[in-house]
Every structure is written in structure tokens, then in C-alpha cells.
Amino acid sequence: MLTVERFVATQRQLLSLEQDEETEQSRDLLHGQSAKELEKDGVCVTKLYPAAIATGLYGRRVLKLTREGLPNHSFSSGDIAGVCHKDLTIVCEGIVSKVGKESISVAFETFSEDVLQLNKVCLLKLTNSVTYSRYVSCLKRIERNENDLIEKLLSDDIKVAPPNPNPSSVTYYNNNLNSGQKAAVKLTLERPDLAIIHGPPGTGKTTTIVEVVRQHVTRGEKVLVCAPSNIAVDNLLKKLSSTNSVVRLGHPARVNVHLQHLSLDAKLKDLDEDNILGDVRKDIDLALTSRGYKAGNKGGDYRGNKNVGELRKELRERELKAMKQVLTSSQVVLATLTSAGKEGPLGKLPDNHFSVCVIDEASQALEVACWMGLLNAKKVILAGDHLQLPPTIKSDKAAKDGLSLTLMERLLNTIKNPDEVCITLTEQYRMNDLIMRWSSEEMYRGALTAHPSVFNHLLKDLEGLENTEITSRPLCYIDTAGSALHETLLGVSRGNTGEAKLVVEYLAGLKEAGLRESDMAVITPYNLQIEFIRTEMRGQFKEVEVCTVDGFQGREKEAIVISMVRSNDAGEIGFLSESRRMNVAVTRARRHVCLVGDSLTVRRDAFLGRLVEYFTHHGLVKSAFEFGLEGVVDDAVVQSTEDFDSHKAETDEAPTKNASQTATQQEKTFKQSSLEMLEEFKNSDRNDETIPLPGLNSYQRRTIHVLCEELGLFSSSSGSGTQRVLLVSKKPMETKEKDGDEELSKKTENPAGCDETSSTRVGASTTSASDTQSHESYTLTVNESPSNLLVCQQCGKRVPKTNMELHLVHCKPKTFSTNSSQNQKHPKSGSSGKKKAQNKPVQPRTDDDLDILDEAASSRLSCPVPGCKNRCISYIAPCRFCSTCHCSHHQMPEVHGCGEAARRAAHQPTARVSARQQTQNKSRLKQALKDKQKERTKKKK
Numbered sequence: 015m016l017t018v019e020r021f022v023a024t025q026r027q028l029l030s031l032e033q034d035e036e037t038e039q040s041r042d043l044l045h046g047q048s049a050k051e052l053e054k055d056g057v058c059v060t061k062l063y064p065a066a067i068a069t070g071l072y073g074r075r076v077l078k079l080t081r082e083g084l085p086n087h088s089f090s091s092g093d094i095a096g097v098c099h100k101d102l103t104i105v106c107e108g109i110v111s112k113v114g115k116e117s118i119s120v121a122f123e124t125f126s127e128d129v130l131q132l133n134k135v136c137l138l139k140l141t142n143s144v145t146y147s148r149y150v151s152c153l154k155r156i157e158r159n160e161n162d163l164i165e166k167l168l169s170d171d172i173k174v175a176p177p178n179p180n181p182s183s184v185t186y187y188n189n190n191l192n193s194g195q196k197a198a199v200k201l202t203l204e205r206p207d208l209a210i211i212h213g214p215p216g217t218g219k220t221t222t223i224v225e226v227v228r229q230h231v232t233r234g235e236k237v238l239v240c241a242p243s244n245i246a247v248d249n250l251l252k253k254l255s256s257t258n259s260v261v262r263l264g265h266p267a268r269v270n271v272h273l274q275h276l277s278l279d280a281k282l283k284d285l286d287e288d289n290i291l292g293d294v295r296k297d298i299d300l301a302l303t304s305r306g307y308k309a310g311n312k313g314g315d316y317r318g319n320k321n322v323g324e325l326r327k328e329l330r331e332r333e334l335k336a337m338k339q340v341l342t343s344s345q346v347v348l349a350t351l352t353s354a355g356k357e358g359p360l361g362k363l364p365d366n367h368f369s370v371c372v373i374d375e376a377s378q379a380l381e382v383a384c385w386m387g388l389l390n391a392k393k394v395i396l397a398g399d400h401l402q403l404p405p406t407i408k409s410d411k412a413a414k415d416g417l418s419l420t421l422m423e424r425l426l427n428t429i430k431n432p433d434e435v436c437i438t439l440t441e442q443y444r445m446n447d448l449i450m451r452w453s454s455e456e457m458y459r460g461a462l463t464a465h466p467s468v469f470n471h472l473l474k475d476l477e478g479l480e481n482t483e484i485t486s487r488p489l490c491y492i493d494t495a496g497s498a499l500h501e502t503l504l505g506v507s508r509g510n511t512g513e514a515k516l517v518v519e520y521l522a523g524l525k526e527a528g529l530r531e532s533d534m535a536v537i538t539p540y541n542l543q544i545e546f547i548r549t550e551m552r553g554q555f556k557e558v559e560v561c562t563v564d565g566f567q568g569r570e571k572e573a574i575v576i577s578m579v580r581s582n583d584a585g586e587i588g589f590l591s592e593s594r595r596m597n598v599a600v601t602r603a604r605r606h607v608c609l610v611g612d613s614l615t616v617r618r619d620a621f622l623g624r625l626v627e628y629f630t631h632h633g634l635v636k637s638a639f640e641f642g643l644e645g646v647v648d649d650a651v652v653q654s655t656e657d658f659d660s661h662k663a664e665t666d667e668a669p670t671k672n673a674s675q676t677a678t679q680q681e682k683t684f685k686q687s688s689l690e691m692l693e694e695f696k697n698s699d700r701n702d703e704t705i706p707l708p709g710l711n712s713y714q715r716r717t718i719h720v721l722c723e724e725l726g727l728f729s730s731s732s733g734s735g736t737q738r739v740l741l742v743s744k745k746p747m748e749t750k751e752k753d754g755d756e757e758l759s760k761k762t763e764n765p766a767g768c769d770e771t772s773s774t775r776v777g778a779s780t781t782s783a784s785d786t787q788s789h790e791s792y793t794l795t796v797n798e799s800p801s802n803l804l805v806c807q808q809c810g811k812r813v814p815k816t817n818m819e820l821h822l823v824h825c826k827p828k829t830f831s832t833n834s835s836q837n838q839k840h841p842k843s844g845s846s847g848k849k850k851a852q853n854k855p856v857q858p859r860t861d862d863d864l865d866i867l868d869e870a871a872s873s874r875l876s877c878p879v880p881g882c883k884n885r886c887i888s889y890i891a892p893c894r895f896c897s898t899c900h901c902s903h904h905q906m907p908e909v910h911g912c913g914e915a916a917r918r919a920a921h922q923p924t925a926r927v928s929a930r931q932q933t934q935n936k937s938r939l940k941q942a943l944k945d946k947q948k949e950r951t952k953k954k955k
């Protein structure tokens with residue numbers, strides 16, 4: 015039985031766990047770090063000069079700190095910041111009120127004049143420690159049973175009061191509300207104590223709440239409107255701003271500038287007609303100024319006879335009176351949940367002041383935070399979607415033990431007939447029907463419908479957009495399976511550089527079709543991937559937001575690209591499989607979603623499998639091969655530091671084996687078809703003809719040379735790089751141009767791994783030394799040195815193997831000595847190797863190696879699926895199960911008929927999973943089962 019005492023005790027415990035974790039994390043960050051080091055992390059700015067001090071932001075002391083060329087930092091308005099000495103001892107704390115190009119302003123409640131004596135200061139970001147003490151005092155109030163809702167809602171047997179039997183008729187302010195929204199408004203008016211609006215993505219939850227508030231105001235009720243974040247509160251404030259007497263609590267620095275005139279501070283100023291408060295502030299200012307900040311003003315004009323302390327006291331008393339006046343005369347008060355406690359302005363109001371408290375985004379708030387709002391009223395209206403992400407919790411243990419269970423979710427699980435108090439909005443105004451339908455089926459029992467205004471909308475319908483294969487489809491899936499674009503684990507986060515390139519290519523395509531950058535966004539679950547993608551953007555796409563799923567909740571874009579990152583042989587998915595996270599990611603898109611991921615990895619999870627299935631079935635399907643990006647990170651798989659050594663043997667071995675199998679298969683196929691073609695030519699009567707064979711890679715050219723020799727034909731190659739053409743004829747030819755093929759046999763590493771000693775009849779030994787050099791100079795290699803250090807060939811530094819991937823992201827390449835340009839956009843053109851090589855710690859490669867990309871496009875093999883006329887572009891990655899190459903459309907095992915084998919493989923631990931990994935997996939599984947069991951028993955109780 016969930017009694018009030020037990021709730022309070024559990025919450026205390028969980029919150030202290032969470033607070034400990036938070037303290038721990040910030041201590042980890044700060045521990046032993048100098049200001050300079052913290053500056054690199056963006057949480058500190060050094061060498062700031064106190065440029066000006068003034069009274070602003072409704073009476074606060076605002077200090078402007080400047081520095082020419084501010085470094086990158088993470089300060090933004092509303093952050094708590096400490097002004098400190100070089101050694102990070104804090105002089106005073108305030109709230110960032112403005113961030114400029116070369117300045118940061120901080121507003122202080124109490125200001126230490128000592129700061130002004132300092133020549134240079136640092137600004138340090140501080141964690142918010144008041145929130146926890148507010149939670150604790152809220153729990154105390156719950157313990158004291160200060161409100162009727164406490165016993166009612168903190169019971170296992172929640173009995174809500176019956177609806178009002180004579181509801182008044184409703185005249186809607188917003189006549190566009192749909193029937194579901196109107197029903198929700200009515201429900202909130204009829205219920206005396208509790209109503210819940212469940213608003214799936216884009217269903218107009220906020221729109222409905224605005225109407226709910228206005229209707230309650232019309233009935234003479236005072237409404238407190240809360241949300242967990244300042245952004246959510248501002249969002250409501252904007253829509254409610256036309257309503258009479260609205261006031262927004264909170265530090266003005268945390269309120270959107272366009273809405274600051276509705277803040278409590280602004281209203282106080284309005285009220286202060288005779289400007290008495292203003293005069294007192296001026297006196298304070300003057301008193302402070304005369305103390306010597308401005309040297310020329312010493313002992314100057316200040317004529318008041320009170321000291322600063324006395325003036326401040328007077329100011330506070332006058333302000334309190336004015337504050338009560340503003341609050342009692344307002345019909346609607348808006349605040350974040352954590353500023354709705356008694357310690358803030360609301361503490362100055364009588365207990366039964368508000369009749370209703372409305373909480374938007376309730377499923378994003380901790381339960382205790384909701385109570386901070388709740389305790390102010392006798393009726394509560396919650397709006398949110400418990401099928402989107404819950405609040406972020408830092409302590410895994412606290413989350414697991416119940417802190418992540420939100421009030422809204424708990425109520426919906428406990429109330430016997432939730433339908434009596436809850437209405438789900440089902441018509442949505444954001445997504446194309448096809449985007450919506452996956453989410454609807456998967457999360458909302460198929461209840462969602464798309465409003466006709468969005469049902470069919472596509473990117474191509476936007477002004478200025480071309481009609482392309484992509485802009486005319488709402489869904490696209492890019493499969494990286496088999497392309498060896500593997501994930502990377504660094505520290506605690508994951509990334510996938512190959513996928514990052516692909517994402518950026520895709521964005522470029524969207525932009526080319528006419529889509530504005532501000533209309534697209536990239537969502538990915540991992541922070542490291544954000545970094546990889548930003549790096550890959552190389553300063554372009556400045557207006558394209560790249561965000562984690564968690565950071566994008568509540569927002570939307572015309573087009574969303576989702577980078578799933580996970581690609582590994584063990585089929586590990588991690589928190590990608592959290593259905594609510596994917597639900598949020600997909601439903602941010604209005605007209606187009608592109609999902610990028612490795613189907614072989616993510617299909618191991620049933621939920622993600624259905625997602626991929628849905629996209630492949632209803633959307634455009636592309637493979638990584640079409641982007642010419644396959645295999646670029648094949649050799650660069652970086653394991654976590656602890657795992658690397660013990661798994662080295664398996665991880666190193668497996669891909670090699672796989673790659674050589676692939677290579678053998680390619681060789682056979684190519685040799686066979688070439689033999690047929692050459693025989694046909696030999697037996698034909700085209701005696702004087704020379705057949706040109708462009709676009710072959712080194713291995714293929716050599717195969718042809720050998721075959722020609724066997725068949726008694728003559729072969730020769732001309733041109734260089736991608737322009738190289740192999741010529742075959744029945745008669746000897748004159749070699750006009752230098753043939754680059756020979757250099758190939760001098761290289762130590764041959765991609766196809768075939769022997770180097772075969773002889774060719776033509777084109778031997780003509781390569782000059784300089785030719786070879788020019789190739790070497792832009793072939794990036796990473797030489798391994800003992801003790802797991804690699805020497806980066808770009809900068810010459812020794813870097814631990816495990817850090818190479820990240821190092822290469824930041825490493826500045828030396829300028830290359832070749833004359834070919836460095837930033838080729840498409841690997842197809844020119845010295846394609848360069849771009850690919852830049853980021854890659856790979857084996858020494860020859861440019862010929864990279865010809866394989868062109869090969870994919872120009873291969874003359876056609877797809878073996880009956881009736882399919884497409885070419886096999888997946889030349890380098892035949893199906894794992896039938897070892898056959900297919901076109902992009904038939905590339906996936908499930909599509910060309912190997913589905914059964916793939917499914918079987920998915921359920922079996924692959925040979926590559928070591929015994930140790932298997933045991934690990936098993937014990938993880940056991941733990942997961944235990945946790946689930948615990949969860950269930952807890953719920954039963």
C-alpha cells in the first residue's frame with residue numbers, strides 16, 4: 015500500500031541517490047582541473063574583464079564581463095555561474111542574463127564589490143543545488159498533509175470524485191478545436207479533482223491546454239500553469255499572452271526576451287507608477303558607485319542618509335507588497351514546477367488562492383516536481399505523453415528503483431477506470447500519414463489519425479523544392495548492413511564515422527533539392543555521433559541542428575535524419591531499443607524521415623526490427639553502397655579500452671576472415687565473367703578491334719592481363735587514376751602512355767591479397783620513381799608501434815590505438831605534396847582516395863584499392879533476382895548467406911530470399927562472439943530478468 019509516509023521516505027532516498035550522482039559527476043568534472051582545462055570543456059571562461067556594472071533586469075546588479083575573442087563555451091541565459099579567481103575560488107554567484115559575441119553578463123541578487131577590484135576573473139558554470147532543497151521541503155509539506163490531493167493521489171486505491179452533474183455549456187474561444195480536443199476541454203471542466211490529457215505527438219496538447227485555461231478563467235477561477243522547463247512554460251505563455259492578467263514567475267534572465275514584459279519583475283515595475291522602487295534602486299546604485307567603482311566619482315553625489323543595507327531592506331518591503339498585489343490580481347500565473355514552491359513568490363499567497371493547477375509536459379517531470387505545483391490547488395489537470403521520454407535521471411539506480419516513474423504514468427496505472435479521468439487526443443497535425451502510422455501502431459494501438467492538412471504532405475510540396483525521389487517520399491531507409499561502417503566506442507559514448515559521412519551526404523542532397531537548412535535536423539542517440547557528424551559537416555550546414563533524441567523532444571522539423579549508429583557483429587543495440595526514444599525521434603518529422611542504420615545489427619531487436627521492416631516496406635530503400643562509402647572504417651573498429659586487449663584476437667580476426675571470403679567470392683565472379691567475355695571476343699571475327707575496359711581496379715586489371723596471356727590475346731592499359739583504361743586486342747599494341755600497373759606489384763599490401771609475381775605481356779616496368787612517390791604521399795597509413803600505440807601519419811603523433819578514431823577527428827592533416835586538390839566531394843572523382851583516407855587509421859592502401867568504389871558503380875554484373883534488370887552495385891559485399899551479389903533493392907537477405915537464414919543467424923550467437931562475451935551476455939540477461947522481476951513485484955505491491 016502506497017501510504018503517504020512510504021512515498022515520502024522512498025522519494026527522499028531516491029532523490030538523495032540522484033543528488034549524490036549529480037554531485038559526483040560534477041566533482042569528477044571539476045576535480046583537480048585547472049580553469050584552463052575546464053575552459054576546454056566549455057564550463058569555464060578565463061581572462062574576463064569586468065567591463066561595466068549597472069542596475070538592470072528589474073533592480074538586480076548586472077555585471078558585464080568581456081574578453082576579445084571569447085572561446086567556445088556552454089554558457090547561456092539562465093545558467094548559474096560563479097565569478098571566481100584564477101584558482102577557481104568563487105567570489106560571488108549569479109545568473110547569466112545575456113551572452114554576447116564578446117561578453118557575458120551576469121545578474122546578481124547579492125553582489126560582492128570585491129569583484130570590481132579584480133583585474134581579470136573567471137566565470138565558472140555551477141550546478142543548481144537549490145532544486146534538491148526545494149524538493150525536500152516539498153516532501154515535508156506532503157508529510158504534513160497540507161492538501162486534500164495528497165491522500166487521494168498517494169493511495170493504491172485512488173478514488174476520484176464523480177464528475178460535476180450539471181456542467182455548464184461551453185463556448186470555445188478557439189473554434190478550430192477538433193472534437194477530441196473539445197471533449198478534453200469539457201472533461202477538465204467537469205472533473206472536480208483530476209483530469210488527464212494524453213497528447214501523443216502533434217495532437218495539439220498545448221493548444222488544448224490554452225483553451226482549458228481560458229475556460230477556467232471565464233468561470234472566475236484562478237489558474238496556476240506549470241511545466242518542467244522554462245521553454246515549455248514560455249511556449250504556453252506565448253499562447254496565453256492575449257489573455258488578461260497573466261504573469262510569469264521566474265528570473266527574467268530565464269524568460270524569453272519577447273515575453274519578459276509578462277514577467278513578475280516587469281509587472282512590478284509597471285505597478286510602481288511613482289517609481290518609488292526605481293528611486294530606491296537609484297539610491298542604491300549611487301551609493302555603490304560612490305564607493306569607488308568609477309574612480310572619478312569617489313565620495314561624489316550620493317546624498318541619501320541611509321546606507322546600502324537599509325536601502326535594500328526598504329526595497330524588499332516595498333517589493334513584497336507590490337508582488338502580492340500583482341499576484342492576487344492575476345487570473346493566470348505561470349511558473350516552472352520548481353519555482354512553484356512556497357519558498358518563491360507563491361509562498362506569499364493564501365493557501366486556497368488557486369482553484370486549479372495545470373501541468374503541461376507532465377510526463378517529463380519527476381513526480382515530486384509535479385507535487386510542487388499540485389500543492390497550490392485543489393484540482394489538477396495533467397497533460398503529457400508517457401509514451402515519449404521520461405525525465406532525465408543521472409543515477410541509474412535511482413531511475414531503476416522508481417524515480418523515473420512519473421506522476422502521470424503512475425496515475426494511469428493505478429486508477430481503476432482511467433478512461434473516466436483521461437482523454438487521449440488522436441488527431442495529429444504534424445506528420446505525413448506514413449510517418450505517423452508506424453508510431454500509431456507501435457505505441458498508440460493504432461489510434462492516431464492524420465489531419466487532412468498534413469495527411470499527404472511531402473517535402474516537394476514546399477515552395478522552391480524540386481520533385482525528386484527523396485522529396486516525393488515520406489520515408490527513406492539507408493541500410494549500412496554489409497558495408498562495414500562499424501560503430502566506435504569511446505569512453506561511454508558511441509559513434510559511427512561512416513554513418514556520419516552518409517548523413518552529411520544525405521543532408522547535402524536535401525539541400526540541393528532546395529530544402530532550407532533550418533528545416534532539417536539530425537537526431538542520434540549518442541553524443542559522440544553528434545561530434546562525428548558536426549566534424550563531418552566541416553563548418554557547413556551551420557543551421558542544421560544535430561541533437562540527441564532527448565534534446566529534441568517537443569520539437570519538429572520538415573525533415574529529420576536519424577543516425578542509429580549501432581553496427582556490430584554481436585548485434586548489441588543498447589538504449590536504442592528504448593521504444594519511447596525511437597518514438598520521439600521518428601515523430602519529430604513533418605514531411606520526411608530518413609533512417610540510417612545497419613539492419614543486420616538492429617534487427618536483432620524485435621521492436622527495431624519492426625521499425626526497419628516498416629521503413630523498408632513503405633519507404634524508399636537505399637544502401638550505403640549507393641553513397642560510395644562502404645568499408646571506409648572497416649579496419650578502424652575501435653574497441654573500448656578495457657575490452658580491446660582481451661578481444662583483440664577475435665575482433666581482429668573475424669573481419670579479416672570475412673573480408674577475405676568476400677574477396678575470394680569477388681575474384682571468382684569477376685574471373686568467370688571476364689573469361690566468358692574474352693573468349694567470346696577471341697572467337698569473334700572482330701580482328702582489328704581493340705576493346706576498351708574502363709573502371710577496373712588493380713586486381714581486375716591484372717586478372718584480365720593474365721587471362722589475355724592464357725588466351726593468347728594482348729592487353730595494355732593507358733591513362734592513370736580513375737581515367738585508366740585497359741585495352742584488349744588480338745594483335746600486339748604500341749604502349750603510348752606509361753602504365754601504372756606495375757607499381758602495384760611493388761606495393762606490399764594488395765587489397766585482393768593475390769600473389770604479386772604474375773607476368774603480363776604488356777606494360778611492364780615503366781613506372782617512374784616519382785610516380786610511386788606521389789601515390790605514397792597521399793596514402794595515409796598508420797604504422798603500428800609496440801605497446802598499442804599508433805603513429806598518426808597525419809601529424810606524426812603517437813596515439814593509443816583506442817583513441818585513434820577520435821584523434822583523427824581533431825587531427826589537422828599535413829598538407830599533401832600532390833597536386834590533386836584535397837577536398838574532392840565525391841570519391842568518384844579525381845584522387846578519390848584522399849577524402850576517404852583522411853579520417854581513417856587503416857592499412858597502407860594504394861589508390862587502386864579505392865577504385866573498387868567505382869567498380870561498384872560500373873560493374874557489369876546484373877542482379878540474379880528473376881525479372882530484376884538492375885546492376886549489382888553491392889559488388890564487394892555478397893550476401894552472407896548465399897554468397898551472391900545483388901542490386902541495392904535486393905541486397906538484403908530478407909528481400910532476395912535468404913530471410914530464413916538471416917533470422918536463424920539472428921537468434922544464434924555468431925561464431926565471432928567469444929566464450930567470454932557469451933558468459934557476459936548471459937549474466938547480463940540474468941540481471942535484466944531479475945530487474946524486471948523486481949519491477950513487477952514492486953508494481954504488484
Ligand SMILES: Nc1ncnc2c1ncn2[C@@H]1O[C@H](COP(=O)(O)OP(=O)(O)OP(=O)(O)O)[C@@H](O)[C@H]1O
Nearest residue numbers: 190191192213214215216217218219220221443568
Ligand atoms: N484543432 C487544430 N486545428 C488546426 N491546427 C491545430 C489544431 N490543434 C493543434 N494544431 C496545430 O498542431 C501543431 C501542434 O500543436 P501543439 O503544439 O499544441 O501540439 P502538442 O501536442 O503540444 O505537440 P508536442 O507533441 O510537440 O508536445 C501546432 O502547429 C498547432 O497549431
Ligand SMILES: [Zn+2]
Nearest residue numbers: 893895896912
Ligand atoms: Zn542471400
Ligand SMILES: [Zn+2]
Nearest residue numbers: 877882901904
Ligand atoms: Zn535486383
